[in-house]
Amino acid sequence: GQSLEQPSEVTAVEGAIVQINCTYQTSGFYGLSWYQQHDGGAPTFLSYNALDGLEETGRFSSFLSRSDSYGYLLLQELQMKDSASYFCAVSQYGQAGTALIFGKGTTLSVSS
């Protein structure tokens, strides 16, 4: 089986930095992805880590430690529009090819 754990809610103020952690237990792990979803809309891709270390894309960074089965998403210079749900997802080999298994999501609320 597989499981992913991430906090259910995080709150922060504009301009701050917030870190959303994700721990996972899974077999056949290939990598860790992060997706953003606004108000039940279509999820959108943020980042993917296959190797240990930090990946930076603008204000967002993602980190992976395969030995610790742990990753995080770092959001800097928070803006009101960053209020959304954030999902970590592991790529693992399924019945045919690899598929994504998502965590339950973290709701980020950014206030002014």
Place this chain on the structure above:
Amino acid sequence: NAGVTQTPKFRVLKTGQSMTLLCAQDMNHEYMYWYRQDPGMGLRLIHYSVGEGTTAKGEVPDGYNVSRLKKQNFLLGLESAAPSQTSVYFCASSLGTSGSEQYFGPGTRLTVT
């Protein structure tokens, strides 16, 4: 490019009725996926396809069937709807697997009474 589209956007079914949800993508992606999203449960994979004519079970496949007769279309069928299948259904597609970005459709909100 329209990306990933889903039909219908909303539907109300009575218990025992059947229906098919249609997903179409115009990006020539090999891989397509069906997820359901329930409050507090995140996205759960129902079935997926790694190419035309090939499908596989995900985390929660019971009560659903799928078909991928054309590369651009992925159909999700409910043969006998149950209230437990009330959910928002998302389709997605990707060029490859593993870390390939998945592109999601706008979702179908299904209520089974």
